[in-house]
Amino acid sequence: MSDRILATYLIETPYPLEHAAQVMAGEQSCGTFTRLASETDSLREAHGALVEHIEPLEVAYAPALPIPGVPGGSTRPVYRRAYVTLSWPLANLGPSLPTLFATVAGNLFELKEFSALKLLDLTLPRPFAEAYPGPQFxxxxxxxxxxxxxxxxxxxxxxxxxxxxxxxxxxxxxxxxxxxxxxxxxxxxxxxxxxxxxxxxxxxxxxxxxxxxxxxxxxxxxxxxxxxxxxxxxxxxxxxxxxxxxxxxxxxxxxxxxxxxxxxxxxxxxxxxxxxxxxxxxxxxxxxxxxxxxxxxxxxxxxxxxxxxxxxxxxxxxxxxxxxxxxxxxxxxxxxxxxxxxxxxxxxxxxxxxxxxxxxxxxxxxxxxxxxxxxxxxxxxxxxxxxxxxxxxxxxxxxxxxxxxxxxxxxxxxxxxxxxxx
Incomplete structure (x- = not known):
């Protein structure tokens, strides 16, 4: 069984889907708006979130939610929708529900690249079942x-x-x-x-x-x-x-x-x-x-x-x-x-x-x-x-x-x- 945490989202963005998904992955793992000296290739390989899957859906010609900016030079942007699945290594957070929430449902909702973003599902590795007792009755x-x-x-x-x-x-x-x-x-x-x-x-x-x-x-x-x-x-x-x-x-x-x-x-x-x-x-x-x-x-x-x-x-x-x-x-x-x-x-x-x-x-x-x-x-x-x-x-x-x-x-x-x- 995988030791990675998987989360699936519905997104809408005027940016290319691959770029937008990578923004999500970087924001919620080891990335920031620019590459830092401490952000080594080995660190990114060990702790970076991965884009596991992108399933393109329909496009729209108006944003579902207000969006502060569009790609430079776009006068009539197309808003692409997709299902996106990201994964994180368990080592980033351990089996912690509060940190899990901050990871899969944190700053993502505020990213300016998105005019829609909704968390649809989670798949968690077994250490979560071992760390939390779950229902008693x-x-x-x-x-x-x-x-x-x-x-x-x-x-x-x-x-x-x-x-x-x-x-x-x-x-x-x-x-x-x-x-x-x-x-x-x-x-x-x-x-x-x-x-x-x-x-x-x-x-x-x-x-x-x-x-x-x-x-x-x-x-x-x-x-x-x-x-x-x-x-x-x-x-x-x-x-x-x-x-x-x-x-x-x-x-x-x-x-x-x-x-x-x-x-x-x-x-x-x-x-x-x-x-x-x-x-x-x-x-x-x-x-x-x-x-x-x-x-x-x-x-x-x-x-x-x-x-x-x-x-x-x-x-x-x-x-x-x-x-x-x-x-x-x-x-x-x-x-x-x-x-x-x-x-x-x-x-x-x-x-x-x-x-x-x-x-x-x-x-x-x-x-x-x-x-x-x-x-x-x-x-x-x-x-x-x-x-x-x-x-x-x-x-x-x-x-x-x-x-x-x-x-x-x-x-x-x-x-x-x-x-x-x-």
């Missing part, structure tokens, strides 16, 4: 923690995300438990605010979770948002564990790779990754990073679940992108015997019983968490009916039964489709 461990096998975990988010007191949060949780929910999570905006401090929320919610587990033999997974400074995250993690909790959540972009990695080494429960801020990387087709590359970083850092949006969602992401994101979470990163690092994709954002059949048809797996806020809470017959409608929709999907036919025998599903179908 992943798909199988999450199923063991919840006792849910053979179907998706049906979940929801406590809304409103701000304004509820710990007691009001517990009231919602009580209704959800009575309704048969599998998974509950804090909103990404609800961490340790003055109106609902984390420890008070844990102390209000966990007695209900424990009592429900004693009565039913199944512990619902409540994901407490402990996003904060490093010391506070560890302290809050410990409070959740002491109370009998089995999951904590981090807003990944807020705490960074080092924050997630440090907590993963300390963590005793499932680690839920929320990608709040993801649109900064993904919204433009011409700038940023694909989810395929993005999720590999967080899987290595140690998350067990990660959000992938949902079909027919309330945001801007297209369904094809959502499905590709979910599939890549369940795809091994390394060849055996290195761990595969598979994580559980979390579907959310405007999800109802209406999306279950299409979701299953697209990914052919039930290894996911299917979160619905309004799709549960706003069911016309109440929270319990909302939970049952989602289970029924997934039963139909997995069995290959027409959902409308199944709804004729299941009133909760029928009412959900009547209310939410769009």
């Amino acid at each position: 992943g798909v199988a461990g999450t199923r063991d923690l919840t006792g849910i096998h053979g179907r998706p975990l049906i979940g929801t988010i406590i809304k409103p995300s701000v304004g509820l007191s710990p007691a009001a949060t517990a009231d919602v949780v009580r209704e959800l438990l009575d309704g048969g929910i599998d998974f509950i999570k804090d909103d990404e905006l609800q961490a340790n605010g003055p109106h609902n401090p984390l420890k008070a929320r844990v102390d209000a919610v966990m007695p209900l979770i424990r009592e429900h587990a004693e009565r039913t033999g199944r512990q619902v997974m409540y994901t407490f948002n402990i996003t904060a400074e490093a010391d506070e995250m560890r302290d809050h993690h410990d409070h959740v564990v002491a109370a009998g909790g089995n999951c904590v959540m981090l807003a990944l972009n807020a705490v960074g790779l080092s924050g997630v990695t440090q907590l993963r080494h300390h963590c005793q429960v499932a680690l839920h990754g929320h990608r709040a801020g993801w649109g900064m990387f993904s919204r433009s087709p011409h700038l940023g990073m694909s989810f395929v590359a993005y999720q590999k970083l967080w899987r290595l850092a140690g998350v067990d679940h990660i959000h992938v949006n949902g079909l027919r969602n309330k945001f801007s992401e297209e369904d094809a992108s959502v499905i590709a994101s979910a599939r890549t979470c369940l795809t091994p990163m390394f060849e055996p015997p290195a761990p595969g690092c598979e994580v559980m994709p979390v579907f959310s954002s405007g999800q109802t019983a209406d999306q279950a059949v299409d979701t299953y048809a697209a990914i052919a797996s039930t290894d996911l968490i299917f979160c619905a806020g309004g799709g549960i809470m706003a069911h016309p017959d109440g929270i319990g009916a909302g939970v049952r409608s989602l289970r029924q929709a997934w039963e139909a999907a997995v069995a290959g039964i027409d959902i409308d036919a199944y709804a004729r025998e299941h009133k909760e599903l029928a009412r959900a489709l009547e209310t939410f179908r769009r």
